[in-house]
Structure formats: structure tokens, C-alpha cells
Amino acid sequence: MPNWMNESPSGSTGREEESALRAIASLKREKSLSGLLVAIIEISLEETGAERAVLLLPEGDEWFVEAEAGVSIEPTTPREPLEGCRVAPPELVDWVLRSAQAIIVDDAANDSRFGSDPYVRERKVRSGLCYPVVDDDEVVLALYLEDNRRPCAFSDDLIAFLDALSPHIAIALGDVGRP
Numbered sequence: 001m002p003n004w005m006n007e008s009p010s011g012s013t014g015r016e017e018e019s020a021l022r023a024i025a026s027l028k029r030e031k032s033l034s035g036l037l038v039a040i041i042e043i044s045l046e047e048t049g050a051e052r053a054v055l056l057l058p059e060g061d062e063w064f065v066e067a068e069a070g071v072s073i074e075p076t077t078p079r080e081p082l083e084g085c086r087v088a089p090p091e092l093v094d095w096v097l098r099s100a101q102a103i104i105v106d107d108a109a110n111d112s113r114f115g116s117d118p119y120v121r122e123r124k125v126r127s128g129l130c131y132p133v134v135d136d137d138e139v140v141l142a143l144y145l146e147d148n149r150r151p152c153a154f155s156d157d158l159i160a161f162l163d164a165l166s167p168h169i170a171i172a173l174g175d176v177g178r179p
Contacts, residue, residue: 028168032176033177038067045070050145050147051071057142057178064082065079065080091117093130102130104158107151
């Protein structure tokens with residue numbers, strides 16, 4: 001059972017379970033790809049406290065930024081290829097796409113693996129999280145979250161929340177005609 005579903009001594013699990021159920025219901029209501037992407041972005045920002053969220057989808061062998069939003073940025077659909085991307089760190093996202101594993105980077109600008117990424121250097125990324133939504137052993141969506149207000153902004157409990165939400169995202173993508 002994911003950590004966010006286990007009752008803590010303070011009894012705070014009700015909020016996490018309620019949030020997950022609201023998020024799942026929101027995904028099920030969407031009937032278009034653009035509406036679904038906006039719903040995923042809004043859920044991600046609300047539940048994580050991130051400053052920015054970016055969604056990437058595959059088209060053939062290439063990946064494209066299909067949606068982005070932030071605390072003070074309305075959701076947009078920039079349709080930008082991952083290679084040379086200016087709204088997410090290509091090296092970090094590519095690592096997640098190749099490994100099909102989520103990663104939290106607590107201080108990306110000083111991280112030996114991703115600190116040399118031009119995006120990370122230019123934006124001085126503090127906290128980053130990239131999460132792959134996997135369906136039938138294939139990554140079908142990548143979610144990148146960023147918070148530059150502080151390092152260590154994301155936790156393993158957030159990964160557990162995304163793990164619980166991920167199958168519902170994959171189903172919703174199929175429901176709107178996206179494999």
C-alpha cells in the first residue's frame with residue numbers, strides 16, 4: 001500500500017485519499033486530449049505544490065512537450081520537441097524515458113548527472129521531479145515538475161501518489177484515443 005494511503009499518527013490520510021479520488025474523477029470526466037492534459041497539469045500543480053509542470057507525449061520515436069503550466073502561468077500547448085527543449089531539462093527527461101523510472105533531483109543545478117544540462121544551468125533548477133506514466137511496459141507520458149523556491153521540494157510520498165494515479169492516466173489517454 002502506498003505511503004500516502006497509510007494512516008499517520010496524526011490521522012492525515014483522509015486528505016490524501018480524498019485528493020486521489022478527486023484526481024481520478026477529474027481524469028475520467030475528460031473526453032478530449034487537450035482537456036485531459038490540462039486536467040493532469042492542474043492535478044499535478046495542486047497536489048505537489050510545484051511551480052511548474054510540463055507534460056510530454058511521444059509521436060513515433062520523438063517526444064514533444066504537449067502542455068505546460070505554472071503557478072502564475074495558464075496552461076499552454078507549446079508542441080516543442082524534447083531535443084533542444086526550452087521548457088524542461090532534456091537530459092533529465094531523456095533519462096526517465098530510457099529507464100522508465102521516476103526520479104527526484106533535490107538540487108538539480110548542483111547534481112553531477114544533470115547539472116550540465118543547458119536548461120538546468122540557465123534556469124538554476126533547484127528541485128525537479130520527472131515521472132513516467134507506463135502502460136504495457138511502454139512510457140506513454142512523461143510529467144516534469146519543477147520548484148525553484150527551494151531544494152528538496154518533492155518527496156517519495158509524491159511518487160507514491162503518482163504511482164496510484166498513473167494507471168488512471170494511462171486509461172484516460174486510451175479513452176481519448178491516445179495509445
